[in-house]
Amino acid sequence: MARIVRIHEYGDASVLKLESVEIPAPAADEVQIRVKAIGLNRAEVMFRSHAYLQEAQFPSRLGYEAAGVVAAVGSAVSDLAVGDAVSLIPPLDIARWGTYGEVANVPAYLAVKHPAKLSFEQAAASWMQYVTAWGALVDQAKLGKGDFVLVTAASSSVGLAAFQIARLVGATAIAVTRTRAxxxxxxxxxxxxxxxxxxEDIVQAVMALTGGKGARVVFDPVGGPAFEVLTQAMARGGILLEYGALSPEPTPFPLFTVLGKSLTLKGYLYAEIVSDPAALARAKAFILNGLESGELSPIIARTFPLDDIQDAHRFLEANQQVGKVVVTV
Structure with missing residues (x-):
């Protein structure tokens, strides 16, 4: 038996219930980890609220990220052993391998022996943000030296990861935030x-910073009315990667700007990288190197104990944080 967070219905943070549940042995291609830290993501808030791509089957686990110690290995697993400290590259199913709890069975190929210099909290805060940002900026947009990238929702963990990755490849990150706080x-x-x-006027500000050229790359999880403004701030031939839909308002299609600047607008999902073994291998190598060198360093806004999982979700939803919210077990 282990304490596991589950939801029995959709709703606000109060539907998150910490319950004693019997955990089965890991499947052949899985490892069981004794969780030490959990990285929270807005996707989990959306899943809990019935605003996500995946439907829940109640009672449902949830959670994408965790770090901990391997407690058992499946019969087909040969590269991990009991006692290994690992962190989880988020799987494609938010519920099947849910990480909210004391114990989790996870796909072995996504469990990574992270650099020993990382704490469990840092390791649990790493993979979603860096894989998401790397996939969009490096793998798809080919961000490189001399490029400007415009980053919205900039105080999110993925936004902060984008700054670090941009700097690592020689690009310049321009953050957009609503208030000066x-x-x-x-x-x-x-x-x-x-x-x-x-x-500030976003278009004028970007043009001033880029010598009138505009940003070649835009990285946006918001959508809504500002989408059109972002395209106006782009360079000719630029690419906008849309990886979310945080705005409740409709997103206009800026036809004449797209035509006039020959822009590429691409919907992007983290799953594109995780479901492609070659891309995932490149992402893992890039991120592990960056974590080892310190050029990639997750920023943690606040930690909560597992008993306070509801408060952790409320804090995440309040949008006051700069960085990752982490739950310790």
Whole structure:
């Protein structure tokens, strides 16, 4: 038996229930980990609220990220052993391999022996943000030296990961934030420039920073009315990667801007990398090298104990954090 977080219905954070559940042995291609830390993601808030791509089968586990110690290995697993410290590259199913709890069975090929210098909290905060940002910026947009990338929802963990990856490949990250409350924190987190959208014209500001050329790459999880503004701030031949739909408002299609600038607008999902073994191998190598060198360093906004999982979700939903919310077990 282990304490596991489950939901029995959709709703606010109060539907998260910490329950004693019997955990089966891992399948042949799985490992069982004794969880030490859990990285929270907005996807889990959306899943809990019935606003996600995947439907729940109640009672449902949830959770994409965790770090811990291998407690058991499946019969087909040969590269991991009991006692190994590992962290999880998020699987494609938020519920089947749910990580919220004291114990989790996870796919062995996604369990990584991370650098020993990382704490369990740092390791649990790494993979979703860096794989998501690497896949969009490096693998698909080919971000490189001299490029400008415009990053919205910049205080999220993925936004912060984008700053670090941009700097690592020689590009310049421009963060967009609504108010100036987070401006200094974003600069300290690695953004080269910060645009406060409530006070500044995004297009004018980007053009001033890029010498009138615009940003070649835009990385946006919001959509909504600002989508059109973002395309106006882009360089000719640029690419916009849309990886979310946080805005509740409709997203217009800026036809004449797209035609006039020969823009590429691409919907992007983290799953594109995880479901492609070659891309996943490239991502893993890039991220492990960056974590080992310290050029990639997850920023943790706040930690909560597992008993306070509801409060952790409420804090995440309040959008006051800069960085990752982590739950310790």
């Amino acid at each position: 987070k401006k200094q924190a974003l600069l300290e987190a690695g953004a080269a420039h910060v645009i406060v959208s409530d006070e």
